Every structure is written in C-alpha cells, then in structure tokens.
Amino acid sequence: MPAWCEPSIEPSGGLRRRRFLGAAAALGLAGSSALGQDLTPHTPPPLELNMASRAELESLPGLGPSLVGLMLAARQQAPFQDGQDLARRVKGMGPKMRARLSAAGLRINGQPLDAAPAGGLRPASSPEA
Incomplete structure (x- = not known):
C-alpha cells in the first residue's frame, strides 16, 4: 500500500x-x-436616514433609485421624525418595508423604523353607552 x-x-x-x-x-x-x-453574529452598522447619501440608501435591500428619490425629496422638505412620519410622507413605506430596513440598520434619530413612537400607543376610545 x-x-x-x-x-x-x-x-x-x-x-x-x-x-x-x-x-x-x-x-x-x-x-x-x-x-x-x-x-x-453580524449586525449591520446603523445608518441614519436623515444623514445618509443616495448611494448608502440604495445599498440597502429593497431600496431602488425611485424609492430613494422619494425619500430624499421628502427629507428635503423636513427631516423625518420617526418611522410613522416616513410612512406618512413616502409612498411604499409599509410595515414590512420598514421592518426590513430596520433589520438592515436604517435608523431615524437613532431609533429603528418600526419602533413605537416615543409617546407610546394611545388607547382606543371606547364608545359610551
């Protein structure tokens, strides 16, 4: 052998x-x-939406040139306050997209896009009988 x-x-x-x-x-x-x-485990570095460049935003999963353009145009009017503000001002920023972008490290004022507003959720008003 x-x-x-x-x-x-x-x-x-x-x-x-x-x-x-x-x-x-x-x-x-x-x-x-x-x-x-x-x-x-790999965690992406945070990327602040109000400071990010077009190239940085386009590098995130699910963001293409048209959606980034809408985000940048809305940001020029006023900085985003939170994820709900982003959803109101940019068409296409639903809960799933915000969760995906939060997981990729996108933040607004240091907070994830899918975080609850700072004031918390208001209870629904109950109808009085």
Whole structure:
C-alpha cells in the first residue's frame, strides 16, 4: 500500500481545529476574525436616514433609485421624525418595508423604523353607552 494511503496516527484536522479554537477562546480571541472566521453574529452598522447619501440608501435591500428619490425629496422638505412620519410622507413605506430596513440598520434619530413612537400607543376610545 502506498504511504499516502496509510492511515495517519496524528489527530484529525477537525480535532486540531477544535483544539486551536479552544486555545484561542482561552486567550480571548474567540470572536476575532484573525482566526479565519467570525464567530459573532453580524449586525449591520446603523445608518441614519436623515444623514445618509443616495448611494448608502440604495445599498440597502429593497431600496431602488425611485424609492430613494422619494425619500430624499421628502427629507428635503423636513427631516423625518420617526418611522410613522416616513410612512406618512413616502409612498411604499409599509410595515414590512420598514421592518426590513430596520433589520438592515436604517435608523431615524437613532431609533429603528418600526419602533413605537416615543409617546407610546394611545388607547382606543371606547364608545359610551
């Protein structure tokens, strides 16, 4: 049997990798990209809608040139206050789109687009009998 076909007595590559990652974790390097893989979940950096450029906005999922144009035109009139303000002033900014853009890191005044207004929700008025 050729030498390259004989089983090796050294530990498998997977075991070596697990030992390496264990040692790296002990040294505080577990989430480091220096290990060749990022072990921490990826969260997109926040992007402020009232400050973002056209190119930054078009890079977000679901935003094309026409929708970005509507957003920029509305922003020129006045800065957006929150996600509800965006929905009122820009056609096509429904709850699903706002949730998608919030997940992609888009913010208004530091808040996600799908967040409740600062004053909270008002209770529905009940009809009096």
